Amino acid sequence: MEYKDTLLMPKTKFKMRGNLPNKEPKRQEHWDENNIYEKVQDRTKGRPSFVLHDGPPYANGNLHIGHALNKILKDIIVRHKSMTGYHAPYIPGWDTHGLPIETALSKNKKVDRKKMSITEFRQKCAEYALGQVDGQRTQFKQLGVRGDWENPYLTLTKDFEAAQIKVFGEMAKKGYIYKGLKPVYWSPSSESALAEAEIEYHDKRSPSIYVAFDVADGKGVLNEGDKIVIWTTTPWTIPANLGISVHPDLEYVVAKVGEDRFIVAHELLETVAEELSWEHPEVVKTFKGKDIDKVIAKHPFYDRDSIVMLGEHVTTDAGTGCVHTAPGHGEDDFYVGKSYGLEALSPLDDKGVFTKEAPGFEGLFYDDGNKVVTEKLEENGALLKLSFITHSYPHDWRTKKPTIFRATSQWFASIKDFRQDILDEIKEINWYPNWGETRLYNMVRDREDWCISRQRTWGVPIPVFYGEDGTPIITDETIEHVSNLFAEHGSNVWFEREAKDLLPEGFTSEHSPNGIFTKEADIMDVWFDSGSSHQAVLLTRAGHQRPADVYLEGSDQYRGWFNSSISTAVAVTGKAPYKNIISHGFVLDGDGRKMSKSLGNVVFPSKVLKQYGADILRLWVASVDYQADVRISDDILKQISESYRKIRNTVRFMLGNLADFDPKTDRVSDAELEDVDRFMLHRLQQLVKTVRESYDKFEFSPIYHAIHNFCAVDLSSFYLDFAKDILYIEASDNKRRRSLQTGYYEILTTLVQLLSPIIPHTADEIWEFIPGVEAESVQLTDMPEPREMINLNEDKWNHFMKVRDDVLKALEEARNNKVIGKSLEAKVTIVPKDAETKEVLESMEHLHQLLIVSETVVTNNFVDAKEYRYVDVAVENHPGEKCERCWVSSETVGEDHDHPELCTRCASIVKENYSAQ
Template identity: 45%
Template sequence: MEEKKDYKNTLLMPETEFSMKANLAEKEVMYNAKWLENQIYQQLLKRNANHESFILHDGPPYANGNIHAGHALNKILKDIIVRFRTMQGFYSPFVPGWDTHGLPIEHKMLSEAKKNAKDFSAVELRKQAAAYALSQVEKQKEQFKRLSLLTDFSEIYVTLDKKFEAKQLKLFQKMLNEGLIYKDLKPIYWSPSSQSALAEAEVEYADHVSPSLYVGFEVSKETEHIKKGDYLLIWTTTPWTLIANSGVAINADFDYVLVKANNKRYVVAKDLLETVAQVAKWEEFEVIANLKGKEILEAKYISPINKMECPVVEGHHVTLENGTGLVHMAPLFGEDDFIIGNKNNLVKIMHVEDDGMLNDKALQFANVFYDDANPLVGKFLEENGLLVAFKKIKHSYPHDWRTHLPIMYRATPQWFVSLKPIKEEIQKALNTVQTYNDWSKKRLALMLENRETWCISRQRTWGVPIIIFYDKNKQPVIDNEIFDYVINLVEQFGSDVWYERSADELLPEKFRNLGFTKETDIMDVWFDSGSTSIGVEPGNVKAPFDLYLEGSDQYRGWFNSSLINSVAWRAKSPFKALLSHGFVLDGKGQKMSKSKGNTIDPLDVVNKYGSDILRLWAANSEYTADVTIDDKILLQTVEIYRKIRNTFKFMLGALSDYDFKDVEVSSIHALMLERINNLETRILNNYEQYRFVNVIKDINNFIIDFSSYYISITKDILYLEKVNNPERRQVQYIFSQLILMLSKALAPILPTTAEDIYTYFNIPLKEISVHMLPFIKGHAFSDDLETKWAPFFELKEEVYRLIEEKIKNQTMKRQNEAHVIINTDSEWIKSLPLTKLLMVAKVSFGNETKVEKLDSVKCLRCWNHFEKNNFDEKLEICNRCKEVINE
């Protein structure tokens, strides 16, 4: 039996060492080492040093604990932007920063040391906290390096740096000089568990069960209708504040009633009577008189616990939403209480210490934790016949975001920034900022619009001290000579100097021995991080910076404090443009938590798949909203990656004998070039708008389409024609253009893969790295060829459908056996090499479009089917293949 002829050696098969298997985890280590060794980042900075700068200023993450998926999303998005701007030629140093002061660091240090704050002197505690913070910076820095960021971390910033602290204190001095900073007794969020004031951004709301009490306050001074021994009925969910009660507020315009129930007479708002009667379980009650709010203002009553005679006052905050229409006032325990208390000279009683314990002013309730006093107060009121009703209610209540324990409103002496004088300037500055959607600017404007003051003092030790001295009469001394002197010391020795030296040692000579004392409070950490546009100059570039990009929680955090501080410092926004991303949730859209076991550790993903997969997930996310991640989503990401990689492998293999000379393209190849140029323009536009999800979508869709059609039809040309066949060179030219364009376009997102592709892309005059290449360019959009070729693709779809039917009903086995008869009047379609473009055996023209099986023989070299007249029966190959072999 005659042996089958083998023509395998006559084929021009693809050849490349670019592997199908990505091995990203290993390759990343290799390429990272190469980038460091060749100082790619520093080379790029040097190359672009005299160009226009583009600074993406890194908002400082907290130096505490391992990085999580949110950190990874944030740093990857930033890195994509820094990389593409750098490739565009901008001078774009990236200086990562860390927030290093504040309670969480102090807490963590103490819990790891298994000690309490009181076990340390202030200086010792600060030294320990600083050491802990810096160890966390090192740990996170090493973890961030695993994300393949375009920075060598040679320049970073930390908020505990003495030069940074000095700049921050210069800002404080300027704000003080301009009358923006003042000290005042004011109710603020106070956390007994942290023993510190909290900013609004440090408050979270959670369900809490509170006692709901309806209490009668006995009238001591009569009015026309209200008699001694009647009761003003109030409602409260914080019984412990009744100890400090010194007034009752009503609304002068509301209608009230005097009602008799259970042989007692109560004053209550008319509209709330039914609800109150229900809660108090009054089976029978009688309205004795209708009153206007104004009349009640003339009454006085005896406060139930402190026994003071107290007035009834007008309150802007009294509503008919719930309660009784009469509101009990404890001026030091509520914002409205405080304002109304000041206006009406109500007595101010502070009966709660910093740790939440009640002091001697709480009388018989002293030495009890404030929350534990609630049942005791309730019992006292009941025993004295003043408790009208009691129930428990579940409601949303403010908690400390770090200890997750309830907080209170409590008036303490604090330092504040007044925003009123610069409100207009802030708004003006915000108007200059570019955002990429309408709601970003609105959201920030709204946050600032509703903010009158900012409490910047904290009762802790670990932070930047508020460098104020008090004279012997306890009055703050505001003197620039003193500030300059202290700031100079901080610049030399760091802010520990405030704790290491006595007041006199910190003062210029002429102020010594005058009995001055030091402020012990530190600054809110948001003031630290809000000062970064003043204290940080990436690559010696000063703010305003080009872009801030952080999580959406930073509208009330870093975006907010940065804008306030920058306007106070330079009357400008610190950012020219603003971008935000959502939170990272699990695959079901739920918050990640260790207790739920649904966390995804970014470093686990990097170890398993490589950072390029994590980066592709980030780029392929609609990051402006919350984004999801789980194993299933990561596997889908791997699939997208695999398709991209395999297409590159094929194209690189096809270029093994290419000479990289420019070629004039025609026919389908010219159409492909038009498509590549249009794709490049779309990708560039999406990069400029930071729409990375569209970059990936467009590339992925293009590659699927390109592989399924163009690569399929060109295999025949690549493998079977002569090396220098002009059409073969056109295909190679198209591949080379696509590889070059896409390796640049993907470099910011997939740095390792792009470098890997470029390593095996044997283009002449290669750069040392793909990242040294200029970025993609835009082209004038053209769809001339797309329009011209549209009829062909309509025809192709119809023909493929007919072939599919034939294969399904087993009239023929494969596409390349088909004889296609086409009904067309188009001379242009008739002029095309349709056999090749449709990948069929024969094309002819008739008065209907149909498909038949061709009576044919199969070429052993190209595996296409031919009629016998186009075939060498002896060699068992087609005439085209015979001609190529003979050459």
Template identity: 40%
Template sequence: MSSDQTTETSAPDYRGTVFLPKTEFPMRAGLPAREPEWLARWEKIGIYDRLREKAAREGNRAPFTLHDGPPYANGHLHIGHALNKILKDFITRSQQMMGRDARYVPGWDCHGLPIEWKIEEQYRAKGLDKDEVDVVAFRRECRAFADKWVDIQREEFQRLGVYGNWADPYLTMNYHAEAVIAEEFMKFLMNGTLYQGSKPVMWSPVEKTALAEAEVEYHDHTSHTIWVRFRVRRGGNAPMPTEDPVEYDDADQALLADQLHQAAVVIWTTTPWTIPQNRAVSFHPSIAYGLYRVDAVEEKSTATEGELLLMADALAQSVMDQAKVSGFTRTRDVGATELEGLTLAHPYAGVEGANGEWDFDVPCLPGDHVTDEAGTGFVHTAPSHGDDDYQMGLKFGLPMTYNVEPDGTYRKDLPLFGGEAIIEADGKDGPANVSNIKQLAWAGALLAKGKIKHSYPHSWRSKAPLIYRNTPQWFAAIDHKLDDGMGEYGDTIRARALTSIEELVTFTPEKGKNRLHSMIENRPDWVLSRQRAWGVPLTCFVKKGAKPTDDDFLLRNAEVNARISAAFETEGADVWYQDGFKEKVLSGLVNPDDYEQVFDVLDVWFDSGSTHAFVLRDRADGTEDGIADVYLEGTDQHRGWFHSSLLQACATKGRAPYRNVVTHGFTLDEKGMKMSKSLGNTIVPEEVIKQYGADILRLWVAQTDFTEDQRIGPEILKGVADSYRRLRNTLRFMLGNLDGFSEAERVAPAEMPELERWVLHRLAQLDTEVRKGYDAFDFQGVFQQLFNFCTVDLSAFYFDIRKDVLYCDAEDSLRRRAARTVLDLLFHRLTTWLAPILVFTMEDVWLSRFPGDDASVHLEDIPETPADWADAELAAKWDGIRRARRVVTAALEVQRTAKVIGASLEAAPVVHVEEAELLAALKSVAFEDVCITSDISLTADPAPQEAFRLPELPGIAVVFEKADGEKCERCWKILPDVGNHAHPGTCKRCDAALD
């Protein structure tokens, strides 16, 4: 047949004979509109419950429990919530699909300041005073508020595609939960770790309560800073330094001692309001101190010429600069022995109007916390307002003060400053600091003043500054020796916690271990009490007239505890506040009139720290040993939920309540800045879902390294959406080419061509890596491997090559059946590998092939992949083939760009290969099909100079040649035999296929 007979006009239209992909799976996902349909479908068929039934039916699935750290039920979800819950969903779904019974019970924190504060805000808006409302009525309002937000947040979490036991979540305000929290607290009461102490704690004057460390955040704050003289009263008569070569007589000794008596010790502080509470001045014995004489001063200096000042040598210049002293002389050393012998006068001693309040001696005491890095080398010590100060007070018997009221004002009868606020009700600085500065200046004690911008503690709820304030609080003694029969990992809470961290818990990332260890190792006793209304009360009674140190101060009675627990179980914690409750639980056991009821509420971290008891231990869908496989939260929870759960469980279980602690970072904007409504850079999950769909948000989570801080923003989301489209196209190609696939077509691996067996090898590799990655919580690694496999190995290589076979080979050809068999194997693995991440899309893919009222990919397991699919020798061979293909395709791209050819099938290049083994490998396969050319020549001959080469792939060169022959009207290959067969315009392969 001549060439003019094979023109496009004379040849039949063979388009209907080509097996083009056929699928209803849409190119455009339409996720925002379609995802709610899948959610409704999953709810209808009860996916989560069916998985539990499946586990019960099979009976051999190992249980796996991720215990949910409870968010507060007090507002719409932010992007951090979405990240957290999606990560948890990745874990439970992947573990389930790897053959375990992975249960997930979502929960909420319902007590505590965040919710109580919202109700108070409503009260303030109405001009109401919370303290005038019946406490039970107030608590009911808090409960109703939490209930409302639980329902809202539950719906928002479900919209993210997160599955779990949403019908029966745990709430810390449920009656059983409140009863168990009280029971767990009473274990502290009974084991001797509970005590009442008076010590400084972080205090919010705005919220009128103590705060836990986890409720504190640090922000820049501008504080007043002052340098204050504490004049020497007496002492300091120590011998002169022996290393001094000068001989002193008695007169000299007396003169030097007299100099010291005329001096003033200089302190520096950023909290002028604490000066009235000063009870000592601390120094460090190893710091070099000197006595300095002021010789000359600048204008407006508060220093006087001739005065003597005591300070650390390393800081003398900076102090004099602040005091505007232009000339000074160091007169002599002052050693530690002399300093310890000094007695100072309080700056307000003898001040008019002070009424003798501060006419006491102020000792100079050695303290290890003092440094010469900033300040003066002397530390003003107020035991009621700082932990270091408090420890000094304990060590040296310094008196505690009670000058500051719960609202941050001085007690009304405090001379000079009575009733003045340190922090106002609106969180702004009160007049106390300025009043003290003025009083110090009037008393002649102010040497210098200034302001400093520094990191300062604030309440995470009200955002107001905090103070350290001495108050009677209830504490758990974490170093108390326990005799409770649970001493396998230590005999104190701290010892058990540290042993758990080192021996029982795996941390992801590993650095979380050191962080939590150092926090537990260095933390003080746990402050359990809060002066609030909404929470579980400290269910204990104290004996009237007894001191906290008395053995009978606390009522320890198991029958009383049982009555309390039973009442909470049936009526909730509100019953504690009902009139007559004390008499009800004490009568018949002890005289109710002998005891007072405690009305503080528990730190809400104790609530969430106790969840292992009423969720893991008590629920049917909990765990046999009350220990979770995983706790996952943000990095801030090393001082929050991870921390409190560890302390609480070590006191009541003897060990950590978790086996794995997984930590994620914070979510930042695209520039790496913290999100803030004021900056307008917040990303709201609801808005992302409306624009892109929840699967795009889930894919963003999978693409990030969650162990570090992550970034998100419009441009990042566009990139995620692009990755999604590329992945979706791969899946769509697979679906289209599986249309009509049946078991009769299946080809055994041993009968498959090498290319298909190479794909099986990659599946065996990936199956191992995916399972390993999911077990290690490396979702980024899992997705990156699968995405690269889909886009590089499949779309750009295997699918690209096999399109010709799938479309144009005879329907029953071995190559085509093998390719479709591989597509089927790919389908089952890719859909289940990716289902934990892209929950909606993989359901869409699955149902496109396997529709059914009860069908779902989420009811499937990841299929087992035969180990003998792995073939390292074959893989090495095909690595060489792919390298050679890269050179060929690059060479053809040069010709395509130059418009010499339009498609690679127009080419028949000559490939020069130096390496004999590679040349043999290329000759053993249809390399022209691999390169998608109509023909190809392979030779060991030296390549001509003009041949195309890639520098990174030496030993391979390509000389471009055009294909010889005519274009097959069915497969588009250009071959010499086209036009010589029964079917016009076809090649031999297509002619046979048409027959």
């Protein structure tokens, strides 16, 4: 007889190798063909809704690793909620308007917009955007993200645009929308105004100049010819200078240097003197800033006055305490100039080129003007010093080129009118991480009015008409009519029709006695588009609601989508559009560096999928503390792959040992379980509790570590290891064997359910091999609830596991000292050090099996035992012979004459179950 044929060895077709890059696409096809998303929604219909509202990525280009982190996090949350008592639909969205699409058409597609009408160009933009949506949708699905991919929300669709118009109209109705001349961030490279959310900061090398303005009328405080010293890093703004600002309460001095008398803040005199190489400046006069209010200085090269003004914005952080003021090129400058009746002079056109309002510089690009203006100052004797500095400077986040402040007539949303309402709402939201509340609160608190108009083509038009006298016309009637037109025809209708054909039939206005109207040419900021999604999506899609339960985006969205969404929602409804805000950090390389093509350290999701598979990438997402910046590299992914392999092999072992197990007939009740199986199921319940609590707190790395630790320590190093002597050796329906299989079955199904939100491809694959499961997919089941295990002495087992650690150390030392080879060659004598340990060991059935040795002796004394923490242990080579079937060393080998190579235990099993062989 071949004794190996009498062993119940593991049998399963579940492969050891995941082969994820090849298997996952087929599984995704299977999900599509079987409408798994719809089946999940049907199963959970009627439950309380949980809505994670998708922040729309921009529809341009392939996905980067940040996209993958974001979408996988969302998918984990939505999948978990649909398995824990909620109806959790997921509608993906895309931001489809804006300059990058216009630029991509011009540069990449070689579209000449000058050779076509606005509507033709907009149609090209729409086609391009939809193509980008298709490409990104395919890539998101490859990540295993489950959602209503056939019905996403897009900011270019008719229904979305119509809803956005209503948001604008409601804000206008409440008086929050106005048109005004103010300096705004202006991008010469985009030829458009920008919002704060469209600004990013990069280092820029700029000229640093000190300039003297001669006093013309000192108002009895200063002498004619005294020189007020200013400092600036934007020489190009000097042609727009109309004044000099000083702080009313700062102390200023007249400092005599040679024959010249210079005015600077007293606190900065030493610094300025060092910068300008003044030797022993003599203070001949001190006064407060308010004493020189309305003093008149001369512009350094134009025949016009530069008035001294009082401004609270002046500081002594840098410069001279006397601030060059160009009301058309700075926010503080604008407001202080306005209070003194100065115009907002801005002698630049949309491209950043000087106009005729800057004589001598007309036709010059503003940045090139720095050198020419500086030369002019030097020529006139006004330049005191020129040097260069590198400093952080605002750039257009799309073109990556520097911006300027430029006074233009723009449409604004008056944040100040409902700022306190936003701040109050921020306090009511749950923040993950907690510092998010402070970050958004401070941003809103310090935010100026929101410039919502853009001088572009591809976007939602600002639905404003103008009367013959230039008065803007926004009424409930016009808003409703335009919204309905957009709902029927799309926003292209605004460009296709004349103003009169966009107005309600028979519309009249006191501002147009002759019935002649014009329409606004500007479009809305794209942040107004996505910021209106709470109206366009949450109020219209099945299963959705406002406020949403969660908005989850990168930490850059505190100034972006989180900000624009709460601004429009509070303006329209008085309430925030979300209950919880979750933000994640940026993805860095393995050394903690920002990814860049020039460094060659960019990790592309597509490459990770081809090399490792989506579930490895998803497991990486679950492993990191995503609320901070995270790292990824090939080495990190290899470590994740090892963890995945550990989980997969653990699962495979359990599946193999359930080959002859039918849960309907072979399952053992809790009351009949063996004590060790009861203990392991208790450990499983602890795992379930930990995992579910972490899911509920949106913390996934504790889940990853808890499950990995459970597989590696509780299972592989203990429960799966000692059990081989029962599962392989005993008869199929042996009570202890069925008890073990019952434990395996519950552990296996539970682990798969706990892991399903994180590694759904693998979870579904495992599910197909589990005997007796009824649901076609683990996605169509609910997470297990932790339960109480009856008749368990947990303290006993926890103490035994500590004692076991001592014995394992003794076995390892014996192995190193060549006393034994494998642990089954060992006979172990154990001397308990205390009554509790003695009681625990003596209560343990099958102690030698639990310790995977051939024999254990528990005694009160043993001379050669080595001392450990809880027990003294002696390890010796077992004197018996090795059984050819179970490999246990036993002195009973040979006692059965029919099977002399076997121990009596194995001989009995063989006779009872395999005698026919």
